[in-house]
Every structure is written in C-alpha cells, then in structure tokens.
Amino acid sequence: MHxxxxxxxxxxxxxxxxxxxxxxxxxxxxxxxxxxxNVFVSAPKNLHDYFQFATIHGEWDFLAYEDESYSYxxxxxxxxxxxxxxxxxxxIKKGDSVAFSMRNYPEWMFSYMAVTSIGAxxxxxxxxxxxxxxxxxxxxxxxxxxxxxxxxxxRLNGFVEDIPRIAVRCEASNYVNAKNFxxxxxxxxSFPVVEVDPEDDASIMYTSGSTGYPKGVVATHRSxxxxxxxxxxxxxxxxxxETDGDSQTFPQPEKPCTLAAVPLFHVTGSHSNFLLSLLSxxxxxxxxxxxxxxxxxxxxxxxxSSFSGVPTMSEDILRTSKENPDIDVSSLAMxxxxxxxxxxxxxxxxxxxxxxxxxxxxxxxxxxxxxGTNASGKLLYTKPSTAGFPTPLIHEVKxxxxxxxxxxxxxxxxxxxxxxxNFRCYWxxxxxxxxxxxxxxWFRSGDVGYLDEDGFLFIKDRIKDIVIRGGENIACxxxxxxxxxxxxxxxxxxxxxxxxxLGESLATRIALEPGQTVTEAxxxxxxxxxxxxxxIPSHMWIQEEELPRIASGKTAKKQMREEAIKELGLES
Numbered sequence: 001m002h003x004x005x006x007x008x009x010x011x012x013x014x015x016x017x018x019x020x021x022x023x024x025x026x027x028x029x030x031x032x033x034x035x036x037x038n039v040f041v042s043a044p045k046n047l048h049d050y051f052q053f054a055t056i057h058g059e060w061d062f063l064a065y066e067d068e069s070y071s072y073x074x075x076x077x078x079x080x081x082x083x084x085x086x087x088x089x090x091x092i093k094k095g096d097s098v099a100f101s102m103r104n105y106p107e108w109m110f111s112y113m114a115v116t117s118i119g120a121x122x123x124x125x126x127x128x129x130x131x132x133x134x135x136x137x138x139x140x141x142x143x144x145x146x147x148x149x150x151x152x153x154x155r156l157n158g159f160v161e162d163i164p165r166i167a168v169r170c171e172a173s174n175y176v177n178a179k180n181f182x183x184x185x186x187x188x189x190s191f192p193v194v195e196v197d198p199e200d201d202a203s204i205m206y207t208s209g210s211t212g213y214p215k216g217v218v219a220t221h222r223s224x225x226x227x228x229x230x231x232x233x234x235x236x237x238x239x240x241x242e243t244d245g246d247s248q249t250f251p252q253p254e255k256p257c258t259l260a261a262v263p264l265f266h267v268t269g270s271h272s273n274f275l276l277s278l279l280s281x282x283x284x285x286x287x288x289x290x291x292x293x294x295x296x297x298x299x300x301x302x303x304x305s306s307f308s309g310v311p312t313m314s315e316d317i318l319r320t321s322k323e324n325p326d327i328d329v330s331s332l333a334m335x336x337x338x339x340x341x342x343x344x345x346x347x348x349x350x351x352x353x354x355x356x357x358x359x360x361x362x363x364x365x366x367x368x369x370x371x372g373t374n375a376s377g378k379l380l381y382t383k384p385s386t387a388g389f390p391t392p393l394i395h396e397v398k399x400x401x402x403x404x405x406x407x408x409x410x411x412x413x414x415x416x417x418x419x420x421x422n423f424r425c426y427w428x429x430x431x432x433x434x435x436x437x438x439x440x441x442w443f444r445s446g447d448v449g450y451l452d453e454d455g456f457l458f459i460k461d462r463i464k465d466i467v468i469r470g471g472e473n474i475a476c477x478x479x480x481x482x483x484x485x486x487x488x489x490x491x492x493x494x495x496x497x498x499x500x501x502l503g504e505s506l507a508t509r510i511a512l513e514p515g516q517t518v519t520e521a522x523x524x525x526x527x528x529x530x531x532x533x534x535x536i537p538s539h540m541w542i543q544e545e546e547l548p549r550i551a552s553g554k555t556a557k558k559q560m561r562e563e564a565i566k567e568l569g570l571e572s
Contacts, residue, residue, distance in 0.1 A: 386457060
C-alpha cells in the first residue's frame with residue numbers, strides 16, 4: 001500500500017486486518033473488566049514474561065550509562081537478583097507497593113523489573129518532587145519500601161522514617177533506616193517464581209489532575225504490555241508502505257539505539273524508551289541530565305538512531321546540531337516529540353532543514369499507558385498540526401460533547417480513548433475513576449480536539465485546569481492551595497501563558513491580606529520549600545485589591561490570563 005492511501009482510515013484498517021490474521025500480531029477479542037477489546041494472542045501474560053524478550057537478545061548491548069554498559073542478559077540478571085532480595089530481605093510479596101525515585105540510572109530499570117516481576121506494585125515517583133510531595137506519594141500508595149538516590153533520600157529526611165530505604169549510588173549510612181543497593185543486590189540467573197495474572201496491578205504512576213493532590217494511576221500488567229506491542233505493530237504497518245523514495249514513514253535501522261533523556265518516571269520514558277526497547281532490541285543510552293550538547297556527543301558516540309522526548313528537547317537537538325556541525329549526528333534517523341504539543345512550525349522546519357531525520361509525534365496519557373495516537377514521516381508532514389491517528393483495530397478515539405454524546409467528524413469536543421491499554425482506576429479514588437473512566441471503557445482525557453475525515457486527531461485546548469510545562473502536567477489548583485498557606489496571601493489564581501520553548505509557563509496573580517506585603521522572591525522561596533521547582537510560577541503579579549471575579553463569584557481566570565499575555569507581549 002502506498003503511503004498516500006494509508007492516510008485514509010478505511011485503508012489503514014484494511015491493511016491492519018490482513019496483518020493481524022496470524023503471526024506475532026494476530027488479534028483476538030477478549031473481555032477485560034467487563035468490556036470487549038482486541039488483544040494480541042501472543043501477548044505475554046505479565047511483565048515477568050514480557051521481560052523474557054531480553055533473553056532473545058542475550059549478550060547484545062542493551063543499556064549504556066556514562067562509562068557503564070550492560071547486555072540484555074546482564075540487565076535481566078541484576079533485576080532477578082533484586083527481585084530475590086525484595087522477597088528475602090524485605091518480605092515484599094505480591095500486591096505490596098514499592099516506591100522508587102532517582103535520576104535516570106540503570107537502577108531505575110532494575111527496580112521496575114524486580115518489583116513487577118514478583119507481582120508487587122511499582123510506584124515510580126517524580127524525581128523533581130520535594131520532601132512533602134515524596135512523603136505523599138509513599139504514604140498514599142501504601143509503599144512498604146523506598147528506593148532512592150542521594151538527592152531524593154536527602155529530601156526525605158524527617159519524612160516516613162519507619163519505611164526501610166535502599167540507597168542508590170550513595171552512602172546508606174548517611175540516612176535513617178537505609179542499606180546500600182550494591183550490598184543487597186547480586187546478579188541471579190533466574191527470577192523468583194510468582195503467579196501473576198494479566199489483570200493484576202503492576203504500577204501506580206502519579207499524574208496531576210485538575211484538583212488537589214496528584215492522582216495515582218493504577219495500570220495492570222495487560223494494560224502496560226498492550227502499549228509497546230501496539231507500537232511494534234504500528235511500526236510493522238508503516239514499514240510495509242511504499243514511499244516513492246521520499247522521507248520514510250518509520251525508519252528501521254539495522255542496529256537501533258535510542259537516547260533516553262526524558263525522565264523514566266514518565267510513561268514516555270518508561271514505556272516508549274525502556275519497555276519498547278526490550279521488544280525491539282533497541283539499545284538505550286541514559287542521560288544523567290538534559291543538555292543538548294551532551295546529547296549530540298552521545299548520539300555520535302553510540303550511533304543513536306532515534307530520540308523520543310518533549311518537543312523542546314527535539315528542537316534543542318536540531319538547533320544545537322546546526323551550531324555544532326563538527327559533531328556527527330548522521331546516525332539519528334528519527335526525532336519524536338510527545339508529552340506536549342509539537343508546534344507545526346517545528347515539524348515543517350524539520351522536514352525542510354533536516355530531511356534525513358524523520359519527525360514523529362505521539363499523543364497519550366499516563367491513564368492510557370502512553371497509548372493514543374501517532375504519526376511520523378509523510379503521514380505527519382501531510383498534516384503537521386495533527387497529534388496522529390489511533391493504531392488501527394487496537395486503539396479507539398472519539399469526540400464527545402458535554403452530555404457525553406459522540407460528535408461528528410470535524411466537531412470539537414472532549415477527546416476520549418479506549419483500548420486494553422487504559423488504566424484500571426485511580427488508587428483509592430473511586431469518585432475520580434467514575435468521572436474519568438466510563439463503564440464501557442472510554443477514558444475522558446480532559447483535552448479538547450476533533451477528528452478529521454481521515455481519522456487524524458487534532459488537539460485544540462484543555463477542559464481541565466492544567467498547565468503543561470515542558471511535558472510536565474501541573475494542576476493549577478495544587479499551586480493555588482500552597483500559595484494560600486502563606487500568611488500574607490489572601491488568594492491566588494494560577495494559569496498558563498504561552499512559552500516559545502516550553503509550550504507553556506506558569507503565571508500567578510496574587511491578592512494580599514489587608515496590611516500585608518510580600519515580594520516575588522519571598523513567594524518563590526516559600527514555594528521552593530513545598531513543591532517541585534518546575535511548579536513555581538515564572539511570572540507573578542501581586543496586588544492589594546481582591547482578584548477580579550465573574551458573575552458566579554469565581555475568579556476571572558480567563559480575563560487574568562488574557563491580561564497577562566498582553567502585558568508580557570505574548571499575543572499570537
């Protein structure tokens with residue numbers, strides 16, 4: 001099939017039907033939590049079985065971090081050894097939660113594999129969180145153990161000291177109730193034998209919603225595994241297309257290698273970088289901290305072929321490569337952007353100025369295990385504003401109005417996603433689960449968009465009071481609640497304003513208590529003690545009079561946002 005024909009939804013579905021009749025991607029209909037979905041017949045039963053894809057690749061290079069290198073087999077052995085330690089040294093059993101937070105170290109992957117392989121629940125916490133936030137995640141998830149590096153353990157001083165800790169790449173004696181990772185974990189030839197079903201809980205990942213504290217998104221083994229299998233199927237579909245020698249739709253290098261700069265606690269990092277690599281025999285190069293020049297040097301050193309990051313990172317790579325022509329990045333064949341909207345101007349510029357580096361986009365959420373829509377190469381260049389199309393026969397997308405009625409092609413409404421990749425529930429939050437996940441399996445994203453005549457999705461706005469800064473979801477209400485704790489502040493309104501690099505940045509308008517004064521620097525210092533730095537507003541307006549209001553009595557957030565955009569000179 002020619003790529004131009006593949007643009008049509010009916011043609012994509014026809015090709016998918018042919019390729020799913022038998023073989024690796026054969027589909028069957030199965031009832032999952034009361035609803036019928038198409039699932040892969042050959043899908044591993046659980047993540048332990050999924051990890052066994054690594055045995056196929058054996059001694060091939062799998063993981064590189066600075067001067068360290070691990071084969072697929074060595075990663076499996078470390079994870080297996082850790083799994084035994086969790087059971088024997090800490091009494092972790094099936095259904096127990098284990099929290100971990102650290103930089104993108106190999107130990108992050110060892111932890112995820114070890115925990116999930118024994119039927120325990122992995123709780124990867126945001127590594128930018130401060131002490132109170134980490135305390136919340138550990139306590140709320142009911143974790144029995146915490147695994148962290150120096151920065152995270154330091155922030156946890158004075159919090160949840162009764163929970164045992166494992167210190168990664170630092171000295172455990174500096175912390176209460178802690179032991180060194182290297183003293184506990186020894187490679188083992190096999191994992192402990194634990195019976196784990198597809199619908200058993202595998203992870204709790206925290207995501208900011210429009211209200212209050214972050215919500216714990218519970219994913220099952222099946223819902224996690226379904227996503228990388230769907231991506232592999234999509235790549236197979238795209239790889240079969242005819243392109244007339246123009247830009248490839250989905251490059252497939254002989255020795256694939258990906259640069260993992262996105263934090264692994266994001267589904268973009270854990271699913272598209274880590275889990276997919278186990279299936280696709282892709283080498284992963286981990287970055288300690290994002291730096292475009294360092295990224296280019298890693299591309300050259302390891303012959304990196306693909307990169308998936310937030311759009312700002314993709315832009316950084318393209319810009320920095322132009323500024324440093326002496327660094328050879330010719331191996332880099334694909335630049336994907338996800339986690340935030342990728343500007344169409346960036347897509348067009350990449351097609352024009354970097355024709356050998358195929359652009360890609362992906363849209364998905366923590367609640368969908370990163371599954372949703374994708375597009376790359378000519379499929380994207382034809383519609384540079386799109387968020388992509390759902391994987392045929394696997395993922396479904398529809399648009400609904402405020403009453404839940406499905407809308408016609410081209411009409412804007414709330415984006416809903418349905419597949420076996422969807423989460424099971426919000427941890428200990430039945431009300432939020434019912435609001436977001438319908439009885440027939442549709443997840444309400446909170447994003448506003450429409451589907452065109454070819455089934456491509458276009459995201460236009462958000463319903464939820466959330467700002468997406470550089471791929472990080474930030475609940476405005478959470479920041480407003482923390483600001484209200486300051487004795488000089490009567491109330492605050494937090495909102496997003498356009499940011500050329502990050503997509504959006506945070507702004508706030510603050511009303512003071514009578515007779516009180518406070519500076520922007522004092523507000524920022526106050527917030528630094530309580531929340532992650534990326535949640536601190538970049539723009540502040542402090543006033544003595546109360547905030548403007550609409551007729552209902554609510555603060556006029558839209559008005560304040562428009563005024564801020566005008567004052568900052570950010571009008572489009």
